[in-house]
Amino acid sequence: MGLLKKRLFCTGLAATVLTATTWALPQEEKPSDDASIFVEVLHTSTGDTLKNVHVTVKDGRIDTITAGTKAGENSVTGAVLTAGMIDLSPHITYANNAVEQTNELESRLSVAGALDLFSPTWKRLARTGVTTVLVTPPDRNVVGGMCAIMKTQGSTDLAKRQLNGQSFLRGAMGDAPSSGNRPAWGSPDSIYNRRPTTRMGVEWEWRKAFYDAAAAGEFPELEFPGADVFRAVLAGNVNLYVQAFAMLDIRTAVFLKEEMRDQGFGEMNLWIDGGSESWKDAQLLKRSGSGVVLAPFPASGRSNERSFMAWRVAKDLAEAGIPFTLSAHGGTRPGTTIGDQAGRAMHGGLDFQRALNAVTIEPARALGMEDRIGTSAVGKAADLVMWSGPPFELTSRILAVWVDGVLITPSTPQKN
Amino acid sequence: MFALSLTLALFAGTGSGVAPKAPAATTVAPAGFVLEADHVHTGAGSILEPGKVWIRNGKIEAVGTEVKAPDGAVRIKVEGHLSAGMVALGETSLLGYEAADTTRFIMPEAEGRLGFDPKMPGLQRLAKEGITTVVLTPPSHSLAAGRGVIAKTGTGRIVARAESMHMAFDSEMFKQRSDPSNGTDIGGGFIVFFGASGAVNPNGYRSSYPGASALLEERMADGKGAFGHLGEGKLRGWLRSGTRAEASRALSFAKRHKIQGTLEAGARVGDLAPQVKASGLGVALGTFSERAPHFSSQSAIALARESVPFGFCLNAKARHASALRLSAALCRKAGLSERDAWAALTSGAASATGIQDVVGELAPGRDADLVLWTGAPTELTSQVMRVWVDGQAIAGINAKKGAK
Numbered sequence: 001m002g003l004l005k006k007r008l009f010c011t012g013l014a015a016t017v018l019t020a021t022t023w024a025l026p027q028e029e030k031p032s033d034d035a036s037i038f039v040e041v042l043h044t045s046t047g048d049t050l051k052n053v054h055v056t057v058k059d060g061r062i063d064t065i066t067a068g069t070k071a072g073e074n075s076v077t078g079a080v081l082t083a084g085m086i087d088l089s090p091h092i093t094y095a096n097n098a099v100e101q102t103n104e105l106e107s108r109l110s111v112a113g114a115l116d117l118f119s120p121t122w123k124r125l126a127r128t129g130v131t132t133v134l135v136t137p138p139d140r141n142v143v144g145g146m147c148a149i150m151k152t153q154g155s156t157d158l159a160k161r162q163l164n165g166q167s168f169l170r171g172a173m174g175d176a177p178s179s180g181n182r183p184a185w186g187s188p189d190s191i192y193n194r195r196p197t198t199r200m201g202v203e204w205e206w207r208k209a210f211y212d213a214a215a216a217g218e219f220p221e222l223e224f225p226g227a228d229v230f231r232a233v234l235a236g237n238v239n240l241y242v243q244a245f246a247m248l249d250i251r252t253a254v255f256l257k258e259e260m261r262d263q264g265f266g267e268m269n270l271w272i273d274g275g276s277e278s279w280k281d282a283q284l285l286k287r288s289g290s291g292v293v294l295a296p297f298p299a300s301g302r303s304n305e306r307s308f309m310a311w312r313v314a315k316d317l318a319e320a321g322i323p324f325t326l327s328a329h330g331g332t333r334p335g336t337t338i339g340d341q342a343g344r345a346m347h348g349g350l351d352f353q354r355a356l357n358a359v360t361i362e363p364a365r366a367l368g369m370e371d372r373i374g375t376s377a378v379g380k381a382a383d384l385v386m387w388s389g390p391p392f393e394l395t396s397r398i399l400a401v402w403v404d405g406v407l408i409t410p411s412t413p414q415k416n
Numbered sequence: 417m418f419a420l421s422l423t424l425a426l427f428a429g430t431g432s433g434v435a436p437k438a439p440a441a442t443t444v445a446p447a448g449f450v451l452e453a454d455h456v457h458t459g460a461g462s463i464l465e466p467g468k469v470w471i472r473n474g475k476i477e478a479v480g481t482e483v484k485a486p487d488g489a490v491r492i493k494v495e496g497h498l499s500a501g502m503v504a505l506g507e508t509s510l511l512g513y514e515a516a517d518t519t520r521f522i523m524p525e526a527e528g529r530l531g532f533d534p535k536m537p538g539l540q541r542l543a544k545e546g547i548t549t550v551v552l553t554p555p556s557h558s559l560a561a562g563r564g565v566i567a568k569t570g571t572g573r574i575v576a577r578a579e580s581m582h583m584a585f586d587s588e589m590f591k592q593r594s595d596p597s598n599g600t601d602i603g604g605g606f607i608v609f610f611g612a613s614g615a616v617n618p619n620g621y622r623s624s625y626p627g628a629s630a631l632l633e634e635r636m637a638d639g640k641g642a643f644g645h646l647g648e649g650k651l652r653g654w655l656r657s658g659t660r661a662e663a664s665r666a667l668s669f670a671k672r673h674k675i676q677g678t679l680e681a682g683a684r685v686g687d688l689a690p691q692v693k694a695s696g697l698g699v700a701l702g703t704f705s706e707r708a709p710h711f712s713s714q715s716a717i718a719l720a721r722e723s724v725p726f727g728f729c730l731n732a733k734a735r736h737a738s739a740l741r742l743s744a745a746l747c748r749k750a751g752l753s754e755r756d757a758w759a760a761l762t763s764g765a766a767s768a769t770g771i772q773d774v775v776g777e778l779a780p781g782r783d784a785d786l787v788l789w790t791g792a793p794t795e796l797t798s799q800v801m802r803v804w805v806d807g808q809a810i811a812g813i814n815a816k817k818g819a820k
Contacts, residue, residue: 099623101623109627158665158668
């Protein structure tokens with residue numbers, strides 16, 4: 001034993017000194033996706049709250065849920081259990097090489113091709129209780145491409161990690177796609193530049209894309225690459241996911257949807273990403289039948305792109321009956337996580353059940369995956385979050401997270 | 417001794433026209449010559465002590481403790497350790513900027529051999545370090561940069577029909593910023609494309625992984641020219657990656673199109689060793705250098721564990737030829753077996769690039785590329801004394817009297 005220790009030490013030392021990089025090789029055996037969990041309270045995300053619950057996990061799915069019982073012998077125990085949280089705007093690929101800048105309307109590409117599944121960001125996100133995300137392309141193009149539904153942990157093989165669900169085409173209104181050309185301080189670099197430099201230019205690109213795609217549907221000689229995706233959006237088969245923070249931009253997106261309907265091109269399913277100022281005209285969103293993925297709540301009220309986000313925005317959307325979810329935009333530091341956003345929405349008047357739904361079952365529904373994720377029920381994916389106290393309270397900690405039944409963190413959950 | 421001198425004299429007289437500028441009389445004997453050494457490292461860990469290698473017409477005829485060479489064969493007794501010459505992968509400087517076309521993002525039919533100078537001094541420098549075969553790759557700023565060259569260092573001879581088409585999966589291809597016709601960096605790393613003629617992005621550059629990948633898929637679907645040959649398995653692929661995500665994409669691409677060839681990969685490719693094994697690709701690893709801190713011996717060990725053939729690239733920031741053996745030595749120190757470390761310098765590197773039947777071991781039928789060392793070739797302290805490429809002794813190598 002002594003010799004072995006010595007040899008291990010020597011090998012480690014040599015490797016550290018000489019190559020300056022060492023890491024643990026990945027475990028060859030598959031991590032266990034079976035678990036036994038006992039909690040005092042289980043919030044199911046279907047409206048039920050169970051007491052003294054024993055949950056077993058088998059093959060990555062919830063196998064049994066028994067209420068009014070005692071902890072099993074090897075159970076991981078904690079105070080509260082909820083379903084794993086789902087963030088539809090995790091901002092996880094805001095890297096330059098995910099942006100195809102050679103084409104303003106890039107409806108053919110998927111952001112999946114730009115993901116780095118080896119990045120530590122995924123684990124950091126999983127530790128905050130986020131188990132599923134809808135990854136969006138960065139908003140440097142007017143239309144950036146298709147989104148990808150991903151588990152935050154699991155295989156590093158893209159094909160195995162990516163989930164099938166509702167397709168989303170991503171694009172942006174407002175500043176993001178027009179800011180690449182330095183419009184804010186003077187004239188654009190060249191008359192040959194491709195990018196729009198104004199909000200009007202961005203809006204024009206949007207309308208032109210849909211009009212052209214609709215026209216090409218009737219006249220094949222007008223067909224252009226990617227037109228089929230725009231037509232799928234018009235047909236309602238692919239959801240349109242538009243970043244818009246200020247009311248100005250939210251209106252532009254809603255009017256685009258209504259204009260397409262009025263033109264007889266089709267009824268698109270619109271989701272607004274951001275929606276900071278949607279409290280200003282919730283009835284407009286209600287009228288259009290759009291959904292909102294709310295941006296993180298800023299303590300100052302100042303949200304992205306000079307918009308003002310009121311504390312009550314989530315409550316207003318809930319009361320207006322508008323489908324909405326909460327997002328942390330990938331925040332992983334304490335106070336910025338998705339659980340904290342749910343807490344802030346509650347601070348603005350949203351009740352706990354709706355706050356829980358807005359980070360679990362509501363986003364699952366938006367992804368068309370409510371049969372697999374978003375609730376704690378037998379047969380569903382074992383995406384679970386264990387809390388030390390009432391979820392979303394600033395004083396509660398996340399004790400453990402399971403993604404597809406695999407315990408992510410921490411390795412030794414502390415008893416409450 | 418008398419017999420040897422006589423033979424030399426004989427062939428010096430009769431064979432001078434057979435092999436022009438023969439650097440040593442030993443190459444002109446029609447019956448070839450036999451090298452005899454106390455230590456002959458044939459490859460795959462086997463050492464003959466002593467051993468003989470019969471060489472004729474640039475090829476190895478026989479290797480063993482005894483060889484049945486005809487009486488006419490010149491017998492040369494050498495002192496030291498005899499081994500196969502080393503194989504270096506991914507040398508980017510020798511084709512130089514001749515091969516880095518900044519205005520063509522995709523030029524699959526380009527051929528490195530057309531820009532290759534067999535007399536370039538760099539080849540001699542490699543030979544002096546015991547490297548006899550080098551895989552020259554275009555320093556790729558392009559998505560598809562065309563075919564590289566596999567060349568012999570001492571003679572400049574191109575190893576026929578063994579080249580691969582070079583494709584980029586790493587971020588180097590997005591770095592064309594200096595030439596305005598290829599896009600201008602507008603700050604924050606964002607590039608705007610415009611052309612002097614008014615055409616937007618006339619050179620067809622892409623700025624994103626998904627965009628570049630879509631372009632490759634488009635060309636594979638067209639199946640024309642070099643891409644067609646790649647898809648049909650008539651041409652090997654050289655897939656350049658850096659990060660594990662990039663390597664992962666390259667492996668998916670190879671799997672999708674059943675491409676055989678080489679994965680050039682970064683330091684942590686060892687994490688993907690099982691996937692690399694499943695792909696059937698060989699691996700070109702970066703070499704150690706003080707300025708490239710991401711070299712890792714752990715990847716070499718992981719690849720060896722999966723029996724993936726691999727060799728070392730000379731495209732690291734410090735691309736001195738000695739980096740090859742230094743890297744192998746560091747891997748050995750971290751736990752790679754001596755046999756696997758030597759394979760990475762010879763037969764493994766040859767397998768990784770599809771020329772395992774031509775070079776990499778001392779075996780009948782292989783090219784007669786040999787190196788005479790002062791000690792065991794796997795020891796970093798051993799020095800090169802003599803080098804033969806295609807059976808020709810390479811002139812200008814100082815016979816060092818090493819410490820051993």
